[in-house]
Amino acid sequence: MEYTILILLLPFVSFLFLGLAGMKLRPVVAGAIGTAVLAVVAVLSYTTAWEYFSAGRDAAGLYPTLMPWNTVWLPISGDLHIDLGILLDPISVMMLVVISTVSLMVHIYSFGYMKGERGFQRYYAFLSLFTMSMMGLVVATNIFQMYLFWELVGVSSYLLIGFYYTKPEAIAASKKAFIVTRFADLGFLIGILVHGYYAGTFTFTPAATTLAAGVMIPLALGLMFIGGAGKSAMFPLHIWLPDAMEGPTPVSALIHAATMVVAGVYLVARMFPLFIGYAPEVLHWTAYIGAFTALYAAVVACVQSDIKRVLAFSTISQIGFMIVALGVCTSNDPHTGGLGYMASMFHLFTHAMFKALLFLGAGAIIHAVHSNEMSTMGGLRKYMPLTHITFLVACLAIAGIWPFSGFFSKDEILTACFSFSPVMGWVMTAIAGLTAFYMFRLYYGIFWGRENRELHAEHTPHEAPFTMTLPLLILAAVTCVAGFIPFGQFVSADGLPYTIHIDGSVATLSLCVAVVAIALATWMYAREKQPVADRLAERFSGLHRAAYHRFYIDEVYQFITHRVIFACISTPIAWFDRHVVDGFLNLLATATNGASCLIRQMQSGSVQRYCIWFLGGALGLTILILFIC
């Protein structure tokens, strides 16, 4: 399967080509090249998946871990070296399929959405770069390669969020995203180095003997999780994701819903054997962080008025679900406590599809009304039937209604939570209910509810062009059927096939909660007049305002950075730097200059002098050596 290297190379070549020669091409041609390359990549990914899974299991009943391509890139010491290569195992193959599918959809969709934008070619170049980086991240053969691509993903995300670089909010958002994730990556890098030092390798599967000596492995894993938490927007490092919605909507669908933000989940899944073997308590801590994040984001999502922000918080909340699912694992065996691993990957898969669908749907709506605010929408079902239906499908999926894909994966997660502890199970069920509630608040707010008639009379919303609705239809179809994929046959914690079975009581409970939440949302938001919602907002105005402002977490950051760090630490350091360090360097520079003046006459220009220096130098050196040695 050597051709898998093309999955990385093709988008990279496309990036270079479009980046360097893009401005000389017509926008449509540039877009077509980018999309065609991605179509090939998608086909290659599907072929890889097909070949990989159809090749069957080995004697131990596992899908083999293949490295069709690997090279030592930077040897550090005997055993420790950084490799670059391609690693195929069930989760990386699964991720290849997810990334290439969503990326292809976004490429096609962007034809319609980005039509006529300045920098259309640049946009496609960045999309290619991002796709290459993300693919490289998931197929990394070792943690350092993962880190390299991890940073590349960060860079391309930065470039794409700041795509509208003339808009101050977009610049601020891109900077914020980059700085926050970069800050978290510091933890990741230290974790990698600690891991490399104590485990003596950068590969994912260090020898047990070296690990036994390494009591620092839990620390290393904890630090790595900080990096993962940054990329996956876990509380309190989530603050960049809502702002990242300033980027073009298809970008949000690709990066901030389906692929990059799940990198943290993927990282934990990658390191899962180490987590479970050497640091189960760290793993459980990630579960608590994930659960809190899920709850926090769900509450905030209930009161946001910008539809992309709602989706952003919903993403944070859903990633919280995935992290929880991994965190509640207590063993390698899916039958006894290891179910969460499979559940998490399954949810990652289904979520990527329906969340991309939601974002692309939101893009179509924004395209129609030219605003993100819910107040400009309402009653859009008449104008945009296709978008309406596909959006409804995605909402049902994320709410966890049978037979849509979200039901199956969420059910597995809840089952895993209940088997970990009943409290965790009930909390997560409640959050699932909240999810159904705010998603249907969003749905009714857009397609039913109070219609902004003046605005719509002035400018009648219209259905999106075919290039945009086609991806919606494809993703909706996937969302309808993805739940029936026997996911446990491909991915499970111990690698052995696991047959998914729906836990009757959990399923009934979660379905009931979802239906009640949807009914509540219908009662509150479906009609033109929404007395209940307004009254509630008034009664709990303090809470409402706090949630609307995301519980002032951004302000806390602002306070800490400006008032505490800048004033108490940065200012004294700046003073020290300016006066002491610079002073010393200036002294050094003056001394250098002086010395330079002193020896100037050495270069006199007369050959006789040169020869004297030459001979004198040689004799002087001889005498010096005789003295020293």
Add this chain to the structure above:
Amino acid sequence: MDYTSILPLMRAELTLTAILVLVFLYDLIAGRRGHHYFSAVTCGLLVVQVLVNLVPGPEGELFGGMFHTTPMGGVVKSILAIGALLVCLQADQWLQREDTRHKQGEFYILTLSTLLGMYFMISAGHFLMFFIGLELASVPMACLVAFDKYKHYSAEAGAKYILCALFSSGLMLFGVSFLYGTTGTLYFDDMPARLTGSPLEILSMVFFFSGLGFKISLVPFHLWTADAYQGAPTTVTSYLSVVSKAAAAFVLFTTLVKVFAPMVEQWQTLLWIVTVLSITVANLFAIRQRDLKRFMAFSSISQAGYIMLAVIGGSSLGMTSLVFYVLVYMVANLAVFGVLSTVEQHSGGRVSLEDYNGFYHTNPKLAVMMMLALFSLAGIPPFAGFFSKFFVFTAAFESGFYLLVFIALLNTVISLYYYLLIVKAMFITPSDAPIATFRTDSYTRLSLALCMAGVLLLGVVSAVYDGIHLFAFGL
């Protein structure tokens, strides 16, 4: 003696001699029209030379030990040939000028002769053989320096160069004669067993070293450098600064490690002092320079000091890092000289730092290439120069020269300052009369593109370093 082994063992020398003859014949028979394609013919032949010698040849010795062929020597010869090829590509636009067109054959023949001399230097197994190689590399070089002989600067530089070269050769022969006197042999292989490290031998070792130090332009044997670099035609300067230097550095490594093995303590002390002097003194001079060719002269002296860091440990790691450093230095330096030379041709001889103010606004591509090359010379990641510096530092560090590495690191900061001076002039400082926009000829473009590929890729593609390392066994 087995004459059949001459062909495989002297493959590089024989092919180069054949090329030399071919170029000579072409010069004779080609008419005015033929002269137009001189550069293409020579470069084509050089490409053949590189290709023929790409496959590693056998290892062995000829003529009773006078001539040694080693795998690493083969690698270095190929690198030198590539360097000569890049220089020849850049030479064309200068040689097509009215006053030099009729004698361009001479340029190529002289260049190839020096290259042949370096080949013999590298393969020498006997001090006299080595001396012949050295002279073959030096004497035509003086002609090259004085190539623009009706120009005052060029003629003066040529005179200075040949006088200094003669002086250093004399001193070196003097040292070699002492060696013969104390050991009774001039064969490299027999020498180590008979060396005792007596004061006379130390004196002769230093004299021998000074001869090579002259070629590499190490302090205090460097004084000719600035004048010769400034006066010589720019293309010749670039040849002088990379190819000639690279050959001498490699030979220095092999002779010190092999021939003077019993005197390792002495030559390590010698190198220690010379390295510190070279890097520091050259940096101190470089920051004051306003003429870019003179500036590059001091830059090349300090780079030579960094090359000595690879020599001082005498390990196989040092050997690999030396060859890698030389390769990386070659592409970066040739890129800088390529830009300097093409600008000089198109702007009527402007080479001072002030002339480059606002260069980016008129010739953005050249400015960016120059910037990347300077970054590589300064050792900024991710360009190749960072990796090559990293490897020589590692080599010296692993041999225990901590203080030396520290001093060298301090000096990289100074070097960063003066390299960035040029970048600042090109990109930031405004100018009333910037160098006008012009189009470069395609030979120069090709050579610059190759150099840029080297600057960008050599460091990142680790296969190059690993490939060189394969040949570093047994020195």
